[in-house]
Amino acid sequence: MISFNLLVLVSLGYVVFLFLVAFYAERRAARGQSGWLRSSSIYTLSLSIYCTAWTFYGAVGYAARSGLEFLTIYLGPTLVMIGWWWLLRKLVRIGRSQRLTSIADLISSRFGKSTVLGGMVTVLAIVGTTPYIALQLQSVTQSIGVFAAGSGEVWEASDFNGAAMWVAIGLAVFTVLFGTRNLDANERHHGIVLAIAVESVVKLVALLAVGVFVVWGIAGGIGPTLALIDASPQATWAPQPSRWVGLIFVSGAAFLCLPRMFQVLVVENSDERHLSTAGWAFPAYLLLMSLFVVPIAVVGLDIMPEGANPDLFVVTLPLMQGREGLAILAFLGGFSSATSMVIVATLALATMVSNHIVVPSWLNSRTPGAMVSGDVRDVVVVSRRVSIAVIMALGYIYFRLSGGGTALAAIGLVSFAGVIQVLPAMVGGVVWRGANRWGAGAGLSVGFLVWGWTQFLPSFGVDAALSRAVFDVGPFGIGWLRPLALFGIEGMDPLVHAVFWSMFLNTGAFVVVSILTFPNPLERLQGAQFVNVFDYSSGARTWSQSAAQAEDLLVMAQRILGGAEAQGLFQAEAQAQGKAGFLPDVTPEFIGKLERELSGSVGAATAHAMIGQLTEGQMVSVDDLIAVADETAQIMEYSNRLEAKSAEQERTARALQEANDKLTAVSIQKDAFLSQISHELRTPMTSIRSFSDILRDGEVEDDARKRFAGIIHDETNRLTRLLDDLLDLGVLESGQVQLNMGSGTLEDILDRAVMASGVDQDALTISRRRPNEAVEVYTDTERLAQVFINLISNAAKYAVAETPTLKIIVRQLGGRRVVDFVDNGPGIPAESQSMIFEKFSRLEDEGKAGGAGLGLAICRQIMGTLGGDVTYVPAQGGAAFRVTLPEAQSLAAQ
Amino acid sequence: MTRPDADQTTPEVIVRPGKRVEFLDRASYRQRRMRDAARILPVFAAIMMVLPLMWPRGSEGQSLTSNGMLYLFGLWFVLVVLAFAVSRVLRTGAAEDGTGQVRE
Numbered sequence: 001m002i003s004f005n006l007l008v009l010v011s012l013g014y015v016v017f018l019f020l021v022a023f024y025a026e027r028r029a030a031r032g033q034s035g036w037l038r039s040s041s042i043y044t045l046s047l048s049i050y051c052t053a054w055t056f057y058g059a060v061g062y063a064a065r066s067g068l069e070f071l072t073i074y075l076g077p078t079l080v081m082i083g084w085w086w087l088l089r090k091l092v093r094i095g096r097s098q099r100l101t102s103i104a105d106l107i108s109s110r111f112g113k114s115t116v117l118g119g120m121v122t123v124l125a126i127v128g129t130t131p132y133i134a135l136q137l138q139s140v141t142q143s144i145g146v147f148a149a150g151s152g153e154v155w156e157a158s159d160f161n162g163a164a165m166w167v168a169i170g171l172a173v174f175t176v177l178f179g180t181r182n183l184d185a186n187e188r189h190h191g192i193v194l195a196i197a198v199e200s201v202v203k204l205v206a207l208l209a210v211g212v213f214v215v216w217g218i219a220g221g222i223g224p225t226l227a228l229i230d231a232s233p234q235a236t237w238a239p240q241p242s243r244w245v246g247l248i249f250v251s252g253a254a255f256l257c258l259p260r261m262f263q264v265l266v267v268e269n270s271d272e273r274h275l276s277t278a279g280w281a282f283p284a285y286l287l288l289m290s291l292f293v294v295p296i297a298v299v300g301l302d303i304m305p306e307g308a309n310p311d312l313f314v315v316t317l318p319l320m321q322g323r324e325g326l327a328i329l330a331f332l333g334g335f336s337s338a339t340s341m342v343i344v345a346t347l348a349l350a351t352m353v354s355n356h357i358v359v360p361s362w363l364n365s366r367t368p369g370a371m372v373s374g375d376v377r378d379v380v381v382v383s384r385r386v387s388i389a390v391i392m393a394l395g396y397i398y399f400r401l402s403g404g405g406t407a408l409a410a411i412g413l414v415s416f417a418g419v420i421q422v423l424p425a426m427v428g429g430v431v432w433r434g435a436n437r438w439g440a441g442a443g444l445s446v447g448f449l450v451w452g453w454t455q456f457l458p459s460f461g462v463d464a465a466l467s468r469a470v471f472d473v474g475p476f477g478i479g480w481l482r483p484l485a486l487f488g489i490e491g492m493d494p495l496v497h498a499v500f501w502s503m504f505l506n507t508g509a510f511v512v513v514s515i516l517t518f519p520n521p522l523e524r525l526q527g528a529q530f531v532n533v534f535d536y537s538s539g540a541r542t543w544s545q546s547a548a549q550a551e552d553l554l555v556m557a558q559r560i561l562g563g564a565e566a567q568g569l570f571q572a573e574a575q576a577q578g579k580a581g582f583l584p585d586v587t588p589e590f591i592g593k594l595e596r597e598l599s600g601s602v603g604a605a606t607a608h609a610m611i612g613q614l615t616e617g618q619m620v621s622v623d624d625l626i627a628v629a630d631e632t633a634q635i636m637e638y639s640n641r642l643e644a645k646s647a648e649q650e651r652t653a654r655a656l657q658e659a660n661d662k663l664t665a666v667s668i669q670k671d672a673f674l675s676q677i678s679h680e681l682r683t684p685m686t687s688i689r690s691f692s693d694i695l696r697d698g699e700v701e702d703d704a705r706k707r708f709a710g711i712i713h714d715e716t717n718r719l720t721r722l723l724d725d726l727l728d729l730g731v732l733e734s735g736q737v738q739l740n741m742g743s744g745t746l747e748d749i750l751d752r753a754v755m756a757s758g759v760d761q762d763a764l765t766i767s768r769r770r771p772n773e774a775v776e777v778y779t780d781t782e783r784l785a786q787v788f789i790n791l792i793s794n795a796a797k798y799a800v801a802e803t804p805t806l807k808i809i810v811r812q813l814g815g816r817r818v819v820d821f822v823d824n825g826p827g828i829p830a831e832s833q834s835m836i837f838e839k840f841s842r843l844e845d846e847g848k849a850g851g852a853g854l855g856l857a858i859c860r861q862i863m864g865t866l867g868g869d870v871t872y873v874p875a876q877g878g879a880a881f882r883v884t885l886p887e888a889q890s891l892a893a894q
Numbered sequence: 895m896t897r898p899d900a901d902q903t904t905p906e907v908i909v910r911p912g913k914r915v916e917f918l919d920r921a922s923y924r925q926r927r928m929r930d931a932a933r934i935l936p937v938f939a940a941i942m943m944v945l946p947l948m949w950p951r952g953s954e955g956q957s958l959t960s961n962g963m964l965y966l967f968g969l970w971f972v973l974v975v976l977a978f979a980v981s982r983v984l985r986t987g988a989a990e991d992g993t994g995q996v997r998e
Contacts, residue, residue, distance in 0.1 A: 068962050075943050078970065082977040083936030085929060085984075226960045237959040241947045248943060276984055279932075280977035287970045294963055 007147045007328065014332055015170060018339075021198050022178045022191030029190040037190045038270040040277035046193045046264045047282050048200035050077060050255060051289050052132070052341040053139035054412040056203055056334045057311045059290065063297035064310035067234040072244060073412075074290050076251030078283040084275045087256070088265065090430055092275060094533045095266035099600035103262040103422060104352040109604035110429040110530050111437035112523035118356035118605050120444050121422055125259045125352060126391065127456075128418030129345050133395030134402060135411045136338035137164040143315050143334050147327075150319055164399055171342045172392040179347040180384050188268050192343060196264075199336035204288060206333025210314050211292020213326055214299045218317070225295045232298040246496040250413070253420040259348035260341060267348075342395070350387035355603030358383035363609055376559040376610075380602055414459045417499050421447035424507040428514070433527040439514025447506030450486075455498035458483045522608075550583040552614050553594060560598050560610075569597060658834075666838050681722070684715035725854045732861035739780040739865070746810055746819070747773035749781050753788035759796045765805040766792070772810040775817060779886055783862045787870065790855040791821045791881050798879060799825035816887060820873065822880040833872050928983045935980060939973050 025037055036042070055073075062070035080088065091106075100106050104125065108118030141163045148159070178191035219225040229235065255261055269275075300313035308316060314334065318326040362379060402411075424447070425440040457465040466483060474482040484494055486501050519527065550570070557566035567582055573593070574584035584590055591611060598607035691708040694700060700708070731737050747770055754766060777784070795806040801824045809820045828836060837860045856870075863870045867886035872879075918926065946965060951957040 067959050068966065071966055075966075075970075078973065079936050079939055079943070082939060082973055083933075085932035086936065229960045229963070230958055232959075234959050236957050237946075237962040238951055238957050239947060239962075244947060245944060248940075276981040279981050280974050283970065283977060284974045287967065287974060291967065294959070 004148050004150075007144070007331065010328055010332070011335060014335070018195045018198065019174065019177075022174070022195045025194035026178065026181065026191040029188070037194060038188070040271070040274040041281070042193060042197045043264075043269065043271075043274040044278040044281040044285065045197035045200045046268065047261075047278060048204070048285055048289075049196055049260055049264060049340045049344050050258075051200070051203065051286070051337060052412075053136050053334055053338040054132075055289060056207060056337040057139050057143070057314055058412060059293045060297045060300065060313045061309070061311035063234070063293050064301055064313070068237050068294070069239065069243065069247065070293060071290060072247035073251045074286040076248045076253070077255040078286055079248070080252045080255050081279050081282045084279045087427065087430075088275055089272065090533060091256075091266050092269050092272050094430060094530055095269065096272070097533060098529070098604065099596050101267060101355055101600065101603050102348055102352045103257065103259055103426070104356050105599075105603045105605075106262070106266075107422065107425050107429065107440060108356060109599070110523075110526055111425075111435075111440050112520050112526060113605045113608040114437050115356065115360045115605040115609065117425075117437055117440055117444070118352075118603065119360070120441065120448075122349075122352040122356045124421060124444065124448055125349060125419060126394070128415050129259060129349060130391070130394045130398050131402075131411045132415045133342055133345060133391070134398035135415075136342050137167060137395060137399045138402075139311075140164070140167050140335055140338045142309075142312060143331050146312055146315050146319065147331065161400060164396060167339075168392045168396045171339055171346070172389050174339075175343050175346050175350075175388050175392075176385050179343070179350070179388065180381055188270055189347070192347065193264070193268055196340040196344060199340040200285075203333040203336045204285065206329045206336075207289060207292065207314065209326060210318060210330050210333075211296060213321075213323065214292065214317060215295050217323075218299050218303070218321065219295065225298070228302060229294060229298050232301055234294075234298065234301075240493065242496045243493050246493075246499050247413075250416050250420060250495075250499055253423045254416040257419045257422045257426065258345075258416075259352065259419070260345040263344055263348040263351075342392075346388050346391050349391050350384050351603075353387040353391070354380055354383040355606055358387065359602055359606045360609065363606065376556075376602070377562060380560070410459065413495060414455055417455055417495070417502065418448075418451050420499075421451055421502060421506055424503070424510045428507075428510055429527075430530050430533075432514075433524075433531045435510070435514045435527065436517060436519035436523055438517040439510045439512075442513040443506045443510025446509040447502045450502040450505050451498060453481075454483050454486060454501060455495070458494070549614075550586050553586065553591075553611075554582065556610060556614060557594060557598065560601050569594070662834060662838075665835055669835070669838070677722075681719065684719050688712050688715050725858065729854055729858050729861065732858065732865060735865075737865055740782060741779060742781050743776055743778045744781040745773065746775045746777055746817075749777070749785050750788060750808060750819075753785045753792055756785065757789045757792040757796065759792060763804065764792075764796045764799065765803060766808065767805060768808045769810070775810065777817075777885060779866055783866060784885075787859045787862050787883060788819075788821075790859050791870075791883070794855060794881075795821060795823040795825070795879065799823040801825055801878075813884075817885040819883040819885070820876075820880060821883070822873075822876050823878045825878045827874075827877075827879045828872060830874065833874060836872060837870075924983070928980055932980050932984060935973070935976055939969075942969050942973075 029037060059070045059073070062073075094100065094106070098106075098109050100109060104118045104121035107121045108114050111117050141160045144163050145160060174195075175192075178195070179189055181189075181191075215222065215225050219228055256265075296313055296317065297310060300308070300310055300317055304313065304316065304320065315327055315330045318324075318330055359376075359380060362383075421444060424443050425435070428435040428443075429440065458471070460466075462468050462471055471483060473479060480486070480488045482488075484490075484497060485492075486497065489497075492500070554566060554570050557569065560566075561569070570582045570584060573590055574581055577584050577587075579585070595604075595607050595611050598610065601607075602610075691712050695705060695708055750768065750773060759766070792806065796804070799806065805824050807820070807822045809822065811818060811820075837856050859870050863883065869884040871882050871884070873882050874880075943966075946962060949957070
């Protein structure tokens with residue numbers, strides 16, 4: 001047998017190792033190298049504090065007594081974890097956005113930052129957790145006792161007590177050292193988290209090692225193990241439906257409500273996405289932890305002597321088989337399970353006690369309105385450290401009082417059923433905006449009372465806390481109040497009975513009272529923030545106009561956050577407001593932000609109360625809430641308008657861009673035109689000059705003289721036409737044109753235009769539909785004819801088809817009379833279509849057009865002056881111009 | 895022949911913010927369905943965990959602990975695999991639809 005001293009030495013070595021691990025993690029984090037400390041595997045492993053000594057030792061005992069029922073304790077959390085998308089995701093998001101420090105803080109913060117509710121949850125958590133801590137101490141000392149007995153020492157009760165005390169002190173030191181280093185409970189405790197992650201690996205490896213040894217080392221393989229199970233006292237499995245469902249529910253709910261679980265699930269969570277990994281990895285961890293429980297129990301029952309404690313099979317089986325190394329590993333596994341649970345539970349409880357009981361009382365004890373003096377940090381840190389010690393002491397005292405006799409699983413379930421009384425308020429608070437603090441308070445009180453009466457007090461046994469008479473006939477003879485048969489319903493399983501009635505009455509009170517009472521504005525605000533957490537990015541404002549001075553706020557913030565941090569916060573805010581220095585404007589938004597920062601250290605209720613002292617209680621009112629809602633609506637509308645405006649501006653910019661392109665093109669064309677026009681003017685001028693020179697010098701034959709004079713005449717005509725066009729355009733553009741209004745039929749005008757254009761009938765076939773053209777128009781017929789002439793001669797010039805044709809179609813279109821001129825030429829390329837009506841524009845600068853590119857510009861000017869329009873119609877199989885006649889005139893014509 | 899519109903201006907499209915999108919592309923659609931899977935998985939799990947209560951338990955051989963054990967651990971294993979599959983697909987999707995954390 002191994003010596004007892006060796007065991008103590010190994011344990012001490014393990015403890016030192018854990019301290020080093022925690023120190024290492026803190027050092028890394030302090031140097032900003034927290035990378036893998038925040039990984040999802042560390043997160044998943046830290047969740048395994050759910051598996052305490054109750055799992056490590058107790059599950060085997062449970063299985064030895066009740067078969068497969070022990071699995072319910074792990075199936076519940078499995079359900080919760082694989083359903084993380086439903087609830088955990090929301091809790092984690094809320095925890096981060098509200099900077100929650102504990103489950104009490106969640107309830108308090110949700111229900112209007114109520115100090116009373118926070119205190120109630122804290123008390124409930126302490127009552128529910130203390131027995132559990134005692135249980136861990138007991139399991140550690142019992143397992144030490146096994147080794148002591150093995151090495152021949154006989155342990156007295158005092159030895160057990162002494163061992164338990166040393167373990168408790170060691171754990172308290174560890175927790176104080178790594179749990180209260182920084183005040184901000186919302187910051188991650190890297191040291192503790194890494195230490196418990198390591199411990200969770202140790203306990204898994206230990207339990208698997210024992211399991212493998214038992215199955216393959218003792219039983220002789222899987223088949224024989226199954227046969228052994230079938231031959232054991234637990235061979236048949238007939239689950240009692242109410243217990244099976246009830247226990248799955250209780251364990252799943254406890255997984256969410258246990259203060260230590262909330263600590264690792266929500267408070268220590270550094271990244272929401274870790275949940276998706278934990279969603280499958282943690283169930284896998286639980287599966288592995290439970291895998292060998294039944295084999296160990298069955299083999300233990302088979303080969304251990306009658307009366308051996310099945311709770312200790314994990315250690316005693318290897319010891320009995322002479323596997324001392326394995327036994328020590330198993331002991332370390334149990335030790336890990338117990339210590340990691342105690343550390344986190346104590347830390348979570350201490351945060352709750354200090355934030356929801358000590359600091360609020362300390363603030364209350366001062367004269368209202370007086371400024372908080374002294375360093376609050378010290379108060380908080382000291383209260384947290386003292387709380388750790390006190391909670392540990394409570395656990396130890398409970399251990400001493402209970403005498404360590406009860407089966408481990410029984411305490412576990414009583415504790416679970418106690419803490420899940422928070423469930424209705426918690427779930428209701430995050431999914432139902434109508435839940436309020438009266439409802440939450442009523443639900444918690446009723447649930448707590450019913451649990452205490454039906455389960456907690458009876459758990460001490462008959463004639464311990466409650467007398468036999470109370471069990472049999474009820475208190476004061478009131479039969480329907482019997483603790484195990486509430487309302488006279490007998491025969492229920494005691495656990496199911498307690499859980500059912502406490503949860504039913506708790507939820508009922510919560511819902512009914514919430515419906516009947518009215519929440520205060522802050523609650524309504526927080527309710528909206530919690531329930532719709534995915535719609536809000538950060539906290540809405542909780543303060544209206546404030547009388548607080550930035551300097552006072554800075555003084556207070558420094559006392560809680562510490563000098564450097566508070567100054568940094570204020571400076572950043574001032575900078576964001578565009579101010580230099582440390583003092584920003586005290587806006588409601590800033591106060592809200594500051595309050596959230598503070599609540600990460602001292603909890604929502606305390607932070608709110610402290611700020612309330614400075615702002616003289618000018619909290620948000622219903623009117624403010626409605627104003628905020630209006631503001632939100634206004635902001636939405638404003639942003640919509642901005643959006644529309646920006647679209648409009650985009651369109652304007654596009655139009656400007658187009659105009660600019662056009663201007664550039666025009667300017668280029670103008671330059672081209674100037675050289676063109678000088679060319680145009682120069683060519684006739686040159687010929688006129690040279691021919692007139694010849695004529696002046698005489699000695700020219702008669703027919704040659706005639707020909708030269710003819711050339712001079714033609715060239716002069718060309719010049720005149722060019723100048724006429726330019727003058728015409730000038731007049732039209734200046735708007736000083738005289739209109740000679742008169743009536744005529746379109747047919748006449750077109751006839752005249754065709755005639756005047758001088759187009760050779762062989763060169764261009766013009767197809768018309770004369771019946772359509774019998775339309776009387778009242779306008780300046782001369783000008784209209786000019787437009788037509790231009791278009792017809794354009795067609796003659798550009799329609800370079802084999803048999804050029806021009807269709808002139810008159811029709812009614814959308815109430816207006818239009819005349820289309822469609823030729824069968826090549827048409828006008830799309831990129832030029834916007835340019836053709838500009839002055840001086842010509843498609844190609846081949847001189848064949850013969851004009852100066854003014855024709856279409858004149859047409860547009862004329863039609864504009866007449867009140868009509870001329871446009872280019874693309875995709876008609878050639879160039880197509882549409883003349884829209886003036887409206888009034890066409891009406892008059894009908 | 896379609897009649898061309900001489901005055902062609904692009905119709906105004908103003909996308910209002912905060913409106914629900916009716917139809918999604920394939921990737922987003924897959925994400926939504928995976929979320930449905932993530933929601934339905936625990937419901938399925940709960941039903942399967944309660945299932946053994948309905949097993950026939952007439953004779954000794956019908957209610958063996960070993961059978962129950964095989965069933966429950968088998969179920970557990972399947973659930974872990976399913977949760978793993980869902981989380982693989984959901985993991986990348988968390989950030990892109992606005993559920994990603996906005997840090998202050």
